[in-house]
Structures are given as structure tokens and as C-alpha cells.
Amino acid sequence: MAERIKVMIIDDSAVVRQVVTQALAADSGIEVVGAASDPVFAMSRMQTVWPDVIILDIEMPRMDGITFLKKLMAERPTPTIICSSLAERGASATFAALEAGAVSVITKPKLGLKSFLEDSANDIVQAVRSAARANPRVLSAVRKPVAVAAAPSERNLALERTTDQVIAIGTSTGGTIALESVLTQLPATTLGIVIVQHMPAMFTAMFSERLNDLCQIEVREARHGDRVIPGRALIAPGGKHMTLRRNGAQYVVDVADGPLINRHKPSVDVLFRSVAKIAGANALGIIMTGMGDDGARGMREMHDAGARTIAQDEASCVVFGMPKEAIKLGAVDQVIPLDQIPAAIIGHSARHLKGDS
Secondary structure: OOOOEEEEEEOOOHHHHHHHHHHHHOOOOEEEEEEEOOHHHHHHHHOOOOOOEEEEOOOOOOOOHHHHHHHHHHHOOOOEEEEEEOOHHHHHHHHHHHHHOOOEEEEEOOOOHHHHHHHOHHHHHHHHHHHHOOOHHHHOOOOOOOOOOOOHHHHHHHHOOOOOOEEEEEEOOOHHHHHHHHHOOOOOOOOOEEEEEOOOOOHHHHHHHHHHHHOOOEEEEOOOOOEOOOOEEEEOOOOOEEEEEEEOOEEEEEEEOOOOEOOEOOOHHHHHHHHHHHOHHHEEEEEOOOOOOOOHHHHHHHHHOOOEEEEEOHHHOOOOHHHHHHHHOOOOOEEEOHHHHHHHHHHHHHHHHOOOO
16 A cells, blocks of 8 residues: 655644645545644654645744745755745745745635635645655755846847747646746747746736746736747736637737636646647747646647657656656657756757748
């Protein structure tokens, strides 16, 4: 019998501790080994039984979650899920926690907390199962971006150009930091990029704004009808699907509601399939760290349509699920570590913006 996933819950809300414990107890493969109101209490409990996964609040008495997380990642990296409010202040802190090494986020409202958590029981279980597969070595190696954003004039020059080429990126667990490490290294003349990052609604706008401040390229949350042009990256909004289509000689994106695909909205498969159909061989597809198989079949369609396809390698992934499934389907031309992906994008962009094949 497989060993159960041991979970520690650290949250100053008794309601959160109770409801999350009940949700996880319903899964026979998960065991809650402790629940504490703050990290100081938790650390004493964890010395007896160290958890495989930690569910962590941010604002708590005696020690806040981000301080605890940084200490944890420096001393004993452990997959950690942030349980955060959707409020703007909480969202900002959540990105700081992701930068510090958190695997993913469970969002919680200020009102109706108990019923929300009860309705989200399956999502909480899946988040724990995903986190348990995370690579602690990668979590402890999170690095801050070093790129400096381009001046507006440089961005405007890039945006005046158009191209038949498009780059499509799909990622999930661990993807926020992976995307940051890639996008911050791209020049303003990079081909147009469309991205699906599995992320709750309301977080994608802040995530895009954060990246836009750090990057030489323009990064923004996609809006229906946005053009895909060099120097711009469009990130699918949380809770919406994004697809590529032609508008005359230009690529644009459609942003629309729809059913969950592979348990996700936005779905990488939805984006990749549209890119395969609309751009075909004029595309570069990249699948990065993430749990599950979303994007694998869409990447196979891109590959079969003649697109070049790349997967992030296992050693640099927080979770190797999505790239692994794409590789198994024969959808991937090249498997490379995360730190080589920017160079692959830059080289591909340089060839095609010069008109080379």
C-alpha cells in the first residue's frame, strides 16, 4: 500500500483548519498530521513528523507566512501551498510567496469562507496531490529576475512590426516563476507570444502587470481581439479560455468563457489546438512545468501541423507532469532545461524576424 501524503495546515482561522482537514480526510491517500494557528506552533509539531506538503496562510500572528516560507526553503525545502485571500493586498503577498518558493495558491474569499472551502474540497485535494510531486531541489533554487524593462521607445519600435510567426507557451504548477525567468530574458524584438498559465481569476491581471514591470517585452492579460505582435506577450485571463485566430494578415486572440477542459479554464490544450489550426508550421510551442496532462494533446496537434515543439526537462521542473505527458505522446522535438528556453525563443525569433526559415 502506498504511503499517504502527510499534510500540515498552518492558518490562524479555525474555520480554515477545520474545513481543510475534513476535505483532506475524505481522501484515503492523504493524512493531516497537524494543524497550527501560526508557524511557531507548527515548527514544534513538525519536528516530530515532517510533512510532505504544507498549506500555509500569509497573515498570521507571531510570524507571517512569507517569512516562514523563506526560512523553510533555506533550511528544509518542502512543497507549500499558499491559502490566500483574493483581496489586492493578499494577491500581492501571494506573488511574494510564489517567488519565495510556494508551489501553488488556493484562493479564499473574505466572506462565505466555510461554504467556499467545502465547495472547493476536490480542488484542495488535487492541489495537495500536485504539490506532493513537486521537486524540492527546484523549489529551493528560485532566483530573482535580473532583466531591466525596456524603455517605452524600444517597445514601441518592436510593436510596429508584424509577422506570420507566433510562440505559444503552456504551464501550470511552478509556472509563475518559470515564466518570470524566461520572459525577463527576452528582448523587445521577440516574436509575439500567447501564454496559458493555470491561475485563478483576478490573479492573472496582477501577474501580467508584475511581469510587464520586469520585462523588456510588453506583458499583459489578454483582452478579446488583442493583436499578437512582436514584443508582446498575452496571458490568458484566469477563468477564461484563449484561442488564436486570423484577422486578415494578422493574428489576434479570442477570450471567451466555456466549460472546463482537463479540469482547467484557461486550458493549454484549447490554446495549443487553435495555434495548430491557425498558425500550423508558423508556430513554436513550449510546454513547461505543471501537474497533469493539459497541453499534451494540443502540442501533438501543433507538432503534427509542422510547428517546432519544446518541453522543459524533468530536472528543472517543479512538477514534470505536463512535459512528461507531451513527450510520451511523441509531441516534442526537443527537451531542454528551463535556463535554455530563453535562448531557444530568441534564436527562433531572430531567424524568423529576419525572414529565414
